[in-house]
Amino acid sequence: MTKAPAIEARRTLTLRDVSEASGDSEMTVSRVLRYRGDVAATTRERVLIAARTLGYVPNKIAGALASQRVNLVGVIIPSLSNMVFPEVMTGISEILDNTGLQPVVGVTNYLPDREETVLYEMLSWRPSGVILAGVEHTSAARAMMAQAGIPIVEIMDIDGQVVDSAVGISHRRAGRQMAEAIVASGYKRIAFMGTQMPNDFRAKKRLEGFEEALKRAGMTLADREFYDGGSALLKGREMTAAVLRRSPDVDFLYYSNDMIGAGGLLYCLDQGIDVPGKVGLAGFNGVELLDGLPRRLATMDACRLEIGRRAAQIIAGRNEDASVGSEVVELFPTLQPGDTIRQR
Numbered sequence: 298m299t300k301a302p303a304i305e306a307r308r309t310l311t312l313r314d315v316s317e318a319s320g321d322s323e324m325t326v327s328r329v330l331r332y333r334g335d336v337a338a339t340t341r342e343r344v345l346i347a348a349r350t351l352g353y354v355p356n357k358i359a360g361a362l363a364s365q366r367v368n369l370v371g372v373i374i375p376s377l378s379n380m381v382f383p384e385v386m387t388g389i390s391e392i393l394d395n396t397g398l399q400p401v402v403g404v405t406n407y408l409p410d411r412e413e414t415v416l417y418e419m420l421s422w423r424p425s426g427v428i429l430a431g432v433e434h435t436s437a438a439r440a441m442m443a444q445a446g447i448p449i450v451e452i453m454d455i456d457g458q459v460v461d462s463a464v465g466i467s468h469r470r471a472g473r474q475m476a477e478a479i480v481a482s483g484y485k486r487i488a489f490m491g492t493q494m495p496n497d498f499r500a501k502k503r504l505e506g507f508e509e510a511l512k513r514a515g516m517t518l519a520d521r522e523f524y525d526g527g528s529a530l531l532k533g534r535e536m537t538a539a540v541l542r543r544s545p546d547v548d549f550l551y552y553s554n555d556m557i558g559a560g561g562l563l564y565c566l567d568q569g570i571d572v573p574g575k576v577g578l579a580g581f582n583g584v585e586l587l588d589g590l591p592r593r594l595a596t597m598d599a600c601r602l603e604i605g606r607r608a609a610q611i612i613a614g615r616n617e618d619a620s621v622g623s624e625v626v627e628l629f630p631t632l633q634p635g636d637t638i639r640q641r
Contacts, residue, residue, distance in 0.1 A: 310353045319347035330355045332368070332397025366447070370612055371419035372400045373429035375407045380556065380584045381601055382430075385452065388605020389428065396613045398425055405430075407496040413438045420445055426612035432457035433498045448615040450608040453599075454499050455627050464607045464626040468499045471597055471630050472506025475551065475579055478595075478632055480514045482639045484549040484577055487511065488520040490536045490561065491553025500553040503581060507551065520544040524557070533560020541576075548576055555580035555587060558594050562637065566591055578637040583630075593635030600628040 315330070316323045321344055328334045329344040330353075336344075347353075372389060374382045389400050401424070403415035413435045419427060420441055426448040432455070434442070442449045442460045449461035456467050479487060494501040511517060520540050524532040536557065540547060552558035558580025565572050572578060572592065580587075583598035607626050615621050634640070 369424040371427040384601040385605040388602040389609045392609035468502035469506035472503035473510040476507045476510035486519040487549040488547045490522045493525040529556035530560040533557030534564040537561035537564045552580045595635040595638045597630045
C-alpha cells in the first residue's frame, strides 16, 4: 500500500518576508500594509506587489493587541431591504476604500433592543469607528457609545440629541416643506399613508412636521392609513384603495416613502383617476424606482449618497487626526414635484 505524501507544514509569513521580497525595511512594509503614514507611491506599489505575490495577509488582530483598535468601521442600519440604505452604504464604501478602513454591517430591523445588541458586538471588536442610523437609542446604547473612545457618527437625522457627530437632514423640516408645497398648489383634503411608526422615528418626525405646516394653514389631515410588513407596492395600492373608498373627497395622498407612493400611483392610474388634477400624490426618498413609473411621483431627495460619504469622511478624518472634534452636518433635501402635484 502506497503512503500518501506528507503535507508540508506551511510557515506563517511575516513582515520580514515581505521586506526581503520588496527590498524595503520592515517599518516601511508595516506602514504600507497598515495604511499608516505617508509612503511614496512607487514604494507602496512595490510592497503591495511583493505581499500579493507571497500571499501575505496582515494579522489585524495582532495589530489590535498593540493599538487596541482594528481597522473596521461598524455600520448599523435598520434594514437591508429598504432601498434607502444601499445608497448610503455606497457612499460610505466610496470614501473608506482608500483608507485601510473596512465597513462591517449590522442590521437592527428597526428594533432598539436589537440595535443595542448589535452595537455591543461591534464595540467588542474595538472598531476604529461606528456609523449608525438615527439619533434615538436605548440608554444602554448611548452609554456604550459615550464610553467607546472612538468616532461615532449618527446618520440620516439631526433632529435630536447627538452622541458625538451626526450627518443627516431635518425630517421635521422636510415634512413641513412638503405640506407647504401641497397647500400652495391648492389641495384642501389631504390624507396620509405610512408604516406603523413606533420605531420608525424619522417617518414619525416627517408626519409631525407635515401636520405642523397644515395646522399653520388652518387645515388638518382628512384621513390616515398605516400598514405593517408585506410588499410596499402592494400595500400602497391597498391603502390607497381603502382611503379613497372611505374618503372619496380626498384630493391629495401623502405617503411616508416612495415605495408605497408608487403603489398608490399605479392604483390611481389603473382606476383612471386624474393625477394630479383630481388627486395629487407625493412620497419621500427620491429612489431610482421612480424613474420607471408611468409618471414621476413627487418626492424629496433624502441626500442618501452624500450622507454616507460625509459620515465616512468624519470617521476617516478623526482616525487620521485625533485632534479633530465632533461635528453635526445638516444636509438639505430637494423637493422634486414630478408629475403628481398641480403646478400653479
